Amino acid sequence: MALIEYRKLTKLYKNVPALNGIDLDIPAGRIVGLLGPNGSGKTTLIKLTVGLLTPTAGTVMIDGFAPGPQTKAITAYLPERSYMSEWMTVSAFVSYFADFYSDFDKNKAYEMLSRLGIDPKRTLKTLSKGTKEKVQLVLVMSRAAKVYFLDEPIAGVDPAARDYILNTIIRNYSENASVVISTHLISDIENVLDDAVFLRNGQVILADSADNIREKSGKSVDMLFREVFRC
Amino acid sequence: MYIPDSRPVYVQLIDRIYTMVLSGQYPPGAKLPTVRELAELMQANPNTVQKALYYLEEQKLIYTQRTVGKFITEDKDVIERARGSLARAYIIEFFQKMYMIGIDVPEAKKMISEKED
Amino acid sequence: MLGKLMKYDMKYMARILPWLYVGGLAFSALMTAFILVIKDATLLFLGIYASYFMFIIAVEAISVCSSVFMMVRIYKNMFSDEGYLTFTLPVKNGDVLNSKIFTGAIWTFISGTVAVVMIAMPIAAASYKLPKMSADGMGFGLLIESIIKQFSVGLAGNEAKLIIFILLVIALIAVSAFFAPAFYSFCCAVTHKVKRARAFASVGIFIGVSYGIGLLMSIITVIVEIFGEYVSDTTGVNTITPTALIYDTSELSAYFGSRLNIMTVELLIVGTVMLTITVVSWIVANRIVNKKLNLL
Numbered sequence: 001m002a003l004i005e006y007r008k009l010t011k012l013y014k015n016v017p018a019l020n021g022i023d024l025d026i027p028a029g030r031i032v033g034l035l036g037p038n039g040s041g042k043t044t045l046i047k048l049t050v051g052l053l054t055p056t057a058g059t060v061m062i063d064g065f066a067p068g069p070q071t072k073a074i075t076a077y078l079p080e081r082s083y084m085s086e087w088m089t090v091s092a093f094v095s096y097f098a099d100f101y102s103d104f105d106k107n108k109a110y111e112m113l114s115r116l117g118i119d120p121k122r123t124l125k126t127l128s129k130g131t132k133e134k135v136q137l138v139l140v141m142s143r144a145a146k147v148y149f150l151d152e153p154i155a156g157v158d159p160a161a162r163d164y165i166l167n168t169i170i171r172n173y174s175e176n177a178s179v180v181i182s183t184h185l186i187s188d189i190e191n192v193l194d195d196a197v198f199l200r201n202g203q204v205i206l207a208d209s210a211d212n213i214r215e216k217s218g219k220s221v222d223m224l225f226r227e228v229f230r231c
Numbered sequence: 232m233y234i235p236d237s238r239p240v241y242v243q244l245i246d247r248i249y250t251m252v253l254s255g256q257y258p259p260g261a262k263l264p265t266v267r268e269l270a271e272l273m274q275a276n277p278n279t280v281q282k283a284l285y286y287l288e289e290q291k292l293i294y295t296q297r298t299v300g301k302f303i304t305e306d307k308d309v310i311e312r313a314r315g316s317l318a319r320a321y322i323i324e325f326f327q328k329m330y331m332i333g334i335d336v337p338e339a340k341k342m343i344s345e346k347e348d
Numbered sequence: 349m350l351g352k353l354m355k356y357d358m359k360y361m362a363r364i365l366p367w368l369y370v371g372g373l374a375f376s377a378l379m380t381a382f383i384l385v386i387k388d389a390t391l392l393f394l395g396i397y398a399s400y401f402m403f404i405i406a407v408e409a410i411s412v413c414s415s416v417f418m419m420v421r422i423y424k425n426m427f428s429d430e431g432y433l434t435f436t437l438p439v440k441n442g443d444v445l446n447s448k449i450f451t452g453a454i455w456t457f458i459s460g461t462v463a464v465v466m467i468a469m470p471i472a473a474a475s476y477k478l479p480k481m482s483a484d485g486m487g488f489g490l491l492i493e494s495i496i497k498q499f500s501v502g503l504a505g506n507e508a509k510l511i512i513f514i515l516l517v518i519a520l521i522a523v524s525a526f527f528a529p530a531f532y533s534f535c536c537a538v539t540h541k542v543k544r545a546r547a548f549a550s551v552g553i554f555i556g557v558s559y560g561i562g563l564l565m566s567i568i569t570v571i572v573e574i575f576g577e578y579v580s581d582t583t584g585v586n587t588i589t590p591t592a593l594i595y596d597t598s599e600l601s602a603y604f605g606s607r608l609n610i611m612t613v614e615l616l617i618v619g620t621v622m623l624t625i626t627v628v629s630w631i632v633a634n635r636i637v638n639k640k641l642n643l644l
Contacts, residue, residue: 031276050436052643069349073438083432085424087363099352100437163274170270173277191240191275211239211279220237 001064003028003147003178004049008058011044011202018044020202021058028146029175031192033210033221034182036199037229042182044078045199046149051076063146073101076145080152082132084124090135090167097139109142117162118151136145141168148172148179154188187222196221198228240275244283247273248340252292252303253314263301349439353447360421361414361455368413369462372406376466379403383473396474403470407463414459418452419532419554423547424531427540431643441637445533449630452529460521509608516615523619525625531557534629537636541644561625563616572614 002025009022019041026032034042047053051067055080062071084093090113098104113120116134125130137153150169154162169179170192181189190196196213198206205228206213210221217224236243251257265268266284270277284301285292291309293301304310329339379399386392425434426444434444532554539549 029278031278047643051441052432052435052641054640054642069438069440072436075436077432077436079432081429081432083429085430096356100349100439166274167271170274171267171278173267173270191243191273191279194276194278208277211241211282214237214239218237222238 002026003063006045006058007061009045009048009055009060011041011048011053012055012056017202019048022202022204024197024204024207026147026178026180028178028193031169031173031181032180032195032197033186033189034180034197034199035186035221035225037184040199041202042199043151044076044202046151046180046182050075050149066083073103075147076140076143076148076151078136078140078148078150080155082124082129082136084132084136086125087122087123088122090118090127093124093135093139094120097142098140098175101143103144105142105144109138112138112142112168116127116161119184130161133157134161137165137168141172144177144179148177150181152183153181154183154185161190186225187220190221193221198225200229240279241282244275244280245286248283248287249313249317252310253317258307259303259307259310261303262286262299263303265300279345297307323334349370350443350447353437353439353443354451355426357421357451358454360425361417361451364417365414365455365459368410369458372410372462372466375403375406376469381468381472396470403466407466410459410463410466414455415528418448418455418529419551422448422452422529422533423536426637427494427536427546427550427643432499435641435643441641442634445633445637447535449526449529449533453525456525460525461481509612513608513612513615516612516619520615520622522624523626526630527622530626530630530633533633537633540636541642548580561621565621568617569614572610572617 003024004024006022006024009019010017011019022041022045028042034045036042049062049067051072060067061149062075065071088096094106094109096114097109098106110120113135116138118127118131118135118138124135127135129151138148140148148169151164157165166189169181173179181193183189190210193208193210195207197204208216213219213221213224219227248257257263263284264272264345266277266280269275270280273280284293288295288301290313291304291306292313293303295301326336326339330336334342379396381393382395386395424430426448435441437444479609532550535550535553536546539546539553542549
């Protein structure tokens with residue numbers, strides 16, 4: 001049984017399929033790239049897995065369970081948007097996470113924050129957009145979850161921070177956990193990916209290891225992507 | 232123009248490690264960083280690093296000492312052979328590139344001698 | 349986990365509301381002190397007259413603010429971007445909702461208590477100060493005693509009904525504390541799939557339906573009143589003379605006693621409607637949040 005199993009997962013919005021019968025397995029210990037253009041269903045797939053959406057049909061199982069308190073305890077989610085209340089301080093958030101997640105490492109979080117030069121006593125309202133994103137990333141990566149879902153983690157971030165994020169993902173790697181990164185900036189992360197899943201119009205059109213893709217097509221994943229999704 | 236390397240990542244890593252060994256960054260007998268450290272260093276997936284190290288071990292460039300770690304071979308022959316074959320590959324690549332811009336092998340050789348002066 | 353959620357919800361409301369309470373109570377204390385200290389009767393009445401409007405606004409403000417903050421908390425924490433964090437916490441979605449409703453009710457209780465204290469303080473001071481409240485012009489303590497005695501005389505035989513009435517009032521207060529958060533949560537949950545303007549939709553439905561209910565209650569009350577005129581106790585009196593209000597509490601209480609039946613019925617109707625809406629809202633909101641969550 002794979003860590004995450006999608007079986008005929010479908011999500012309709014007023015009869016328009018955002019996801020159309022997804023069949024996919026994500027084993028443990030893999031760094032997976034969820035790749036596709038805007039509107040291909042990447043975020044919908046992630047939100048269905050973390051429990052923010054309910055499926056129209058089909059199932060998603062995380063470690064054998066449907067999305068619920070059990071799966072949320074072992075899933076770490078970094079959305080594209082800011083989900084923190086503006087009036088709380090960074091350290092208040094660290095305590096909030098520590099309070100609800102038993103796998104949260106407070107020391108690690110503070111260490112990462114200091115490395116990034118973020119003062120924990122500041123309220124979120126006073127932080128820039130980029131800094132807020134870094135705070136969210138720190139909170140997510142300080143968890144020892146079984147699966148991490150990072151939705152466009154490097155899109156709005158400067159190159160140095162991009163490197164830091166990738167290094168954090170690599171450093172956090174464990175054979176028992178998986179990381180799913182949804183992005184359209186493929187060349188930046190392709191060396192870090194184990195597997196690549198191409199998504200178009202809510203369907204999986206390719207799911208293979210990055211090495212296989214390169215060997216079979218003679219192209220990098222980024223180059224294949226540009227070819228497949230040429231406008 | 233940036234032309235991305237479309238070879239499998241583990242192949243690229245093997246290349247990079249060979250270069251590091253041959254340039255003296257990892258001299259014979261040196262201890263290799265852990266898989267995780269290498270992955271971070273090269274910004275690559277730890278699984279891929281593992282794969283590269285597997286092939287490097289098969290090619291006898293590195294060996295594993297259980298519970299201690301991985302080390303560069305002390306066998307000078309292996310290293311010199313690797314240096315030789317990488318050099319030959321570079322030379323072929325050079326002549327291919329020169330040919331692509333209309334300079335054949337003899338002319339290319341002439342340019343090299345002139346450059347040496 | 350519900351406890352943990354409640355801790356944070358309570359903390360949120362505790363950011364602003366206690367300051368309002370302090371302000372309101374301080375205002376009330378000032379008025380009370382003013383009433384107790386001023387010797388000149390005309391100045392006293394002028395002072396009370398001048399400030400009672402502000403006073404009413406202060407009480408209203410506390411009640412409105414606590415409702416508004418509760419609604420903001422419910423909407424923001426569950427159905428805006430913050431919901432992405434709240435609903436990925438390792439808790440049952442229903443617990444998130446229940447925590448909001450419970451803390452909303454608790455703060456409503458607290459606000460209500462503060463409002464009562466705010467009103468009681470100056471009134472107590474005024475009762476103490478104003479002369480000739482009873483025919484003998486007695487002191488405050490004895491005055492209350494005589495009121496109670498006269499009241500009991502007028503209500504003799506109606507003790508059971510009175511107790512029922514008081515219990516119903518308490519029950520109604522309890523239900524109404526839960527009504528607002530439960531019903532507003534329902535409005536949010538029902539409109540949350542709509543991406544645009546769903547905040548306005550939820551508030552709109554809430555206010556609209558609340559007004560509708562208020563209107564309905566008023567109509568029902570009027571109907572019951574009219575109907576009740578023909579069913580009230582004949583032993584009692586169904587009109588009171590103006591003097592009775594100030595000088596003869598026994599007549600006042602007799603009037604009150606005769607109306608007990610009608611008022612109890614009105615209370616029951618209002619209470620039942622409120623309770624039904626509260627319970628149904630709670631159940632439906634729970635179901636939506638647990639099984640049909642679609643946070644866009």
